Amino acid sequence: MHVAIIGAGYAGMAAAAELAARGVRVSVFEASRTLGGRARRVEAHGHPLDNGQHILVGAYAELLRLMRLVGADPQALLERLPLSLLYPGRMALRAPRLPAPLHLAAALFAAKGLSFGARLAAVGFMRAMRQADFRLARDISFDALMARHGQHDTAIRYLWAPLCVSALNTPPSEASAQVFLNVLRDSLAARREASDLLLARTDFSALFPEPAERFLLARGGELLRGSAIRSIRRDPYGYRLEGDPDRRNYSHVIAAVAPYHLTRLAAGLPRLEPLFEDLAGFAYEPILTAYFGYPQPVTLPAPMVGVGGTAHFLFQRGAAIVSAVVSARGPQLELPREELLARIQAEIAAVAGPSPAPAWTQVIVEKRATFACRPGLRRPAAETPLANFFIAGDYVASDYPATLEAAVRSGVACARLVR
Numbered sequence: 001m002h003v004a005i006i007g008a009g010y011a012g013m014a015a016a017a018e019l020a021a022r023g024v025r026v027s028v029f030e031a032s033r034t035l036g037g038r039a040r041r042v043e044a045h046g047h048p049l050d051n052g053q054h055i056l057v058g059a060y061a062e063l064l065r066l067m068r069l070v071g072a073d074p075q076a077l078l079e080r081l082p083l084s085l086l087y088p089g090r091m092a093l094r095a096p097r098l099p100a101p102l103h104l105a106a107a108l109f110a111a112k113g114l115s116f117g118a119r120l121a122a123v124g125f126m127r128a129m130r131q132a133d134f135r136l137a138r139d140i141s142f143d144a145l146m147a148r149h150g151q152h153d154t155a156i157r158y159l160w161a162p163l164c165v166s167a168l169n170t171p172p173s174e175a176s177a178q179v180f181l182n183v184l185r186d187s188l189a190a191r192r193e194a195s196d197l198l199l200a201r202t203d204f205s206a207l208f209p210e211p212a213e214r215f216l217l218a219r220g221g222e223l224l225r226g227s228a229i230r231s232i233r234r235d236p237y238g239y240r241l242e243g244d245p246d247r248r249n250y251s252h253v254i255a256a257v258a259p260y261h262l263t264r265l266a267a268g269l270p271r272l273e274p275l276f277e278d279l280a281g282f283a284y285e286p287i288l289t290a291y292f293g294y295p296q297p298v299t300l301p302a303p304m305v306g307v308g309g310t311a312h313f314l315f316q317r318g319a320a321i322v323s324a325v326v327s328a329r330g331p332q333l334e335l336p337r338e339e340l341l342a343r344i345q346a347e348i349a350a351v352a353g354p355s356p357a358p359a360w361t362q363v364i365v366e367k368r369a370t371f372a373c374r375p376g377l378r379r380p381a382a383e384t385p386l387a388n389f390f391i392a393g394d395y396v397a398s399d400y401p402a403t404l405e406a407a408v409r410s411g412v413a414c415a416r417l418v419r
């Protein structure tokens, strides 16, 4: 048995680690020189930044398990903060260290900036969803869900919509209410630790993909960087990959590339029309991250601060580095670069106090950061009509939106399908 994995993003490296742990022979092919795919290190201005600011939550059980498996200690690499949402001067919600579900009820009841009616409606919404087991008879949009449950404008603006947009990366009018509820069920409505925010102390190549590579190599596997696979062919002995310098046969292939790369990669394989049809139904949403490097420390009032203006959230990235995130489509992405940066700089100064002009800035736009998570979207299964050819990635059928946790779960599921 020899498994080829195409793509060393979080899904591919999860599959590789899981298979290597079982003693299966694995070769990973990665087009880029940097591991991590859509969550990877980008060196800029002498700093190891990322292609985009990422956050994890305590509910990412599979990613945390895999980090431990490959020797990347979550306690050392992640800063764990109790759930808190802070919009300075407008709204503040913080979960106390109480057992679930008291932590959430207390957080909602004590939220500052929400009227008594808004808080009551929010608690009622969570109770109703819990009673319904977080299941909808028919998927609708996030906006329709909020209207159906009488949520107040302020609670939507400062609580539910920011959670929806940061998890689903899809405008609230188009976002799937069912997937939003799946996220609520496993984070806010689960164990208290599941709702914790986890902020990386390192970049996202070093967080998991690079330790996973070391784990793989120590178990006899191989990882070829800068090796783009152009196509996959099947022959009586298994699979061959065009672009594999050794031109070997593989018993199994796991294609762990983004959905928009899969159609071309797998075009030469038979019987995959249903998969290609599903892939044609996907649309994509961008994420913009702007980094501001200052000549002296600039301190935000919390490690993660809601803005809800030009930027959606600001993050303290280091003593003198702040990152700003704009999720999903929106008018911000049309702004001239200078204006975008000036507006965000004013938003940083408004919460951090008078700040010096940044010494450097770096804007990264990922145009196809995630798939648009819309109601009723059909997502393909990991198993394909072709024996021993599997697909892994954040877009593969699951309860979750396009996230690191969805990606690693799908990689692990593929590894388990390899027999």
Ligand SMILES: Cc1cc2nc3c(=O)[nH]c(=O)nc-3n(C[C@H](O)[C@H](O)[C@H](O)COP(=O)(O)OP(=O)(O)OC[C@H]3O[C@@H](n4cnc5c(N)ncnc54)[C@H](O)[C@@H]3O)c2cc1C
Pocket: 006, 007, 008, 009, 010, 011, 012, 029, 030, 031, 032, 035, 036, 037, 038, 039, 051, 052, 053, 054, 055, 056, 227, 228, 229, 230, 256, 257, 258, 261, 265, 287, 288, 289, 366, 368, 369, 370, 392, 393, 394, 395, 402, 403, 404, 405, 407
């Ligand atoms: C800016 C941004 C911010 C985000 N924020 C968050 C967040 O806060 N929290 C969260 O959980 N998720 C977040 N996400 C989503 C998360 O990053 C993705 O869901 C996840 O990284 C997807 O992993 P993947 O392995 O499925 O795919 P990818 O990361 O796309 O991996 C695919 C890999 O395949 C390689 N590849 C492609 N074609 C070939 C080929 N022909 N041959 C060889 N290699 C190939 C690519 O180079 C890539 O490395 C964010 C994404 C972005 C872009």
